[in-house]
Amino acid sequence: MSAAPTACLLIIGDEILSGRTQDANLKFIGGRMAEMGIRLQEARVIPDVPDAIVEAINTCRARYTYIFTTGGIGPTHDDITTTCVAKAFGRNVVRDPEAVKTLMAYYGERANDARLKMTEVPDGPDVELINNRVTAAPGYRIENVYVLAGIPNIAQAMFEAVAPTLQGGDPVHSSHVDAFVRESEIAAELSAIQLRYPQVSIGSYPSLRDDKFCTSVVARSTDQGAISAVLNEVADAMRLKGAEPTRPPLG
Amino acid sequence: MSAAPTACLLIIGDEILSGRTQDANLKFIGGRMAEMGIRLQEARVIPDVPDAIVEAINTCRARYTYIFTTGGIGPTHDDITTTCVAKAFGRNVVRDPEAVKTLMAYYGERANDARLKMTEVPDGPDVELINNRVTAAPGYRIENVYVLAGIPNIAQAMFEAVAPTLQGGDPVHSSHVDAFVRESEIAAELSAIQLRYPQVSIGSYPSLRDDKFCTSVVARSTDQGAISAVLNEVADAMRLKGAEPTRPPLG
Incomplete structure (x- = not known):
């Protein structure tokens, strides 16, 4: 088995860092990456500052199999992603003829300069x-960098358009078992189980439900049998503390 | 006027990258930073991988005034933030006597090893x-790194506990004007306004409301008068396109 492909998400936009807008693209892309067996190893939220964008693109595209960017490809002055991607690759910005044709067909006489800005891509036959x-208005790929819109439903549509072309890996399965127990009461057992199942990533996530402490134990692995075995043992540990797991264990 | 202090947020946790959990700490901390005049220049979401955490801490603490981390300081095996922070600073991990006292007072005989893990901090009199x-269970500060919990209400409480000790800058004010107009119809006017007001950061954010295209134009600046002037001009540009701004302009 070859090493799983890796990915990084670059979320571009002052509005995310200022707290104005809640990002929704990481959750979606992270979930889809897991399904496809691609390891999303990092996400960075960066401001609308050219040097910061260029540096993040160049650092990350050298490090990961795939880079996805979201945001900054609209028609206004603050949409600077394409300028920065082109600079990162040492290329000029040009209007893509196919994109112009599509946009003209859609807007007709209303295709002003701002709208035509959305046909801009880095120059090169490989884009x-x-x-x-x-x-x-399209996104685009240049080498291993996939430039997507920021608006979630458009970002998702663009992602799904390229998803079939991405090289996946063994899918990472995930399942969980929950109980009304404090995670600190089962922490020793979880450590012991984790040691016995190194191929499973076991996460413990506390929360309050109906004012009672609840723990959700999530097992993630490419090996579904190992996930079942882990969650059975976790469920047993929960029962030993007098807590009934809220889902039947798998398997 | 001295340069504004800067900040970076490190969001630590596989559960955010896998899409299981929607991060809520960036929106909160980003909003509070803006109010306090601290420039949040980057956020990174990193996995529960020691090398990745150590590298991100050391890269970012050299670059920004303040680093906040969220996540990974609970009682279970997957809570590795403190181990990594200590490693980044070349220090050992110890149990803090004051934290142990507080925890023992709370848990009494139920203060097991897992719970005592939550009293661990990097060694040193400056922590x-x-x-x-x-x-x-506390968070802690070591030099310019503030280590907070991941659960949003706890992260927020920890943030507010340290907020009065942070050196702020001129607060960044923000206001907006919205209208049912496509942003591409006012893009040229926005570019011209942005050129005339370099001290204001003007962002244009499109959305769909009631199936109609809407644009929210946000002006951010330390200069409230300039924000008012910008939004008056933006509102005029919207009216020229036959769209009535949904808020009266300021000033």
Whole structure:
């Protein structure tokens, strides 16, 4: 088995860092990466500052199999992602003829300069448009960098348009067992179980439900049998503390 | 006026990258930073991988005034933040006597090893606990790194406990004007306004409301008068396109 492909998400936009807008793209892309067996190893939220964007793109594209960016490809002055991607690759920015054609067909006489800005891509025959079912404005791929819109439903449509072309790995399965028990009461047992199952990543997530302490233990692995075995043992540990697991264990 | 202090948020946890959990700490801390005049220049979401955590801490603490981390300071085996922070600073991990006392007072005989793990901090007389009103387990500060819990209400309580000790800058004010207009119809005007007001950061955010295209134009600056002037001009540009701004302009 070859090493699993890796990925990084670059979330571009002052509005995320200022707290104005809640990002929703990480949760979606993170979930899809897990399903596809691609390891999302990092996400960075960066401001609308050219040097910061160029540096993040160049650092991350050298480090991971795939880079996804979200945000900054609209029609206004604060949409600077394409300028920065082009600079990171040492290329000029050009209007893509196919994108212009699509946009003209959609807008007709209303295709002003701002709208045509959305047809801009870095120059080069290897740049591929990412058309999508939501808008007439495309994203694009350049080498291992996938440039997507920031608006979640458009980002998702663009992601799904390229998903079939991505090289996946063994899917990472995930399952969990929950109980009304404090995680500190089963911590020793979880440590022991983790040691016996190094191929499973065991996460423990506390929360309050109905004012009672609850722990959700999540097992993630490419090996579904090992997940079942782990969750059975976790459920036993919960019962030993007098807590009934809220889901039947697998298997 | 001295340069504004800067900050970076490190969100630590596989559960955020896998899409299981929606992060809520960035939105909160980003908003509070803006109010306090501290420039949040980056956020990174990193996995529960020691080398990745150590590298991110050391890269970012050299670059920004303040580093906040969230996540990974609970009682279970997957809580590895303190081990990594200590390693980043080249220090050992010890149980803090004051934290042990607080925890013992809270748990009494139920203070097992897992719970005592939550009293661990990097060694050194300069490490300061961040007590909070929600839990008996503290966060802590080491130099310019503030280590907070991941659970949002605890992270927020810890943040507010240290907020009065942070050196702020001129607060960044923010206001906006919205209208049912496509952003591409006012893009040229926004560019011209941005050029005339370099001290204001103007962001344009499109959305769909009631199936109609809407644009929210946000002006951010330390200069409230400039924000008012910008938003008056933006509102005029919207009206020229036949769209009525949904808020009266300021000033």
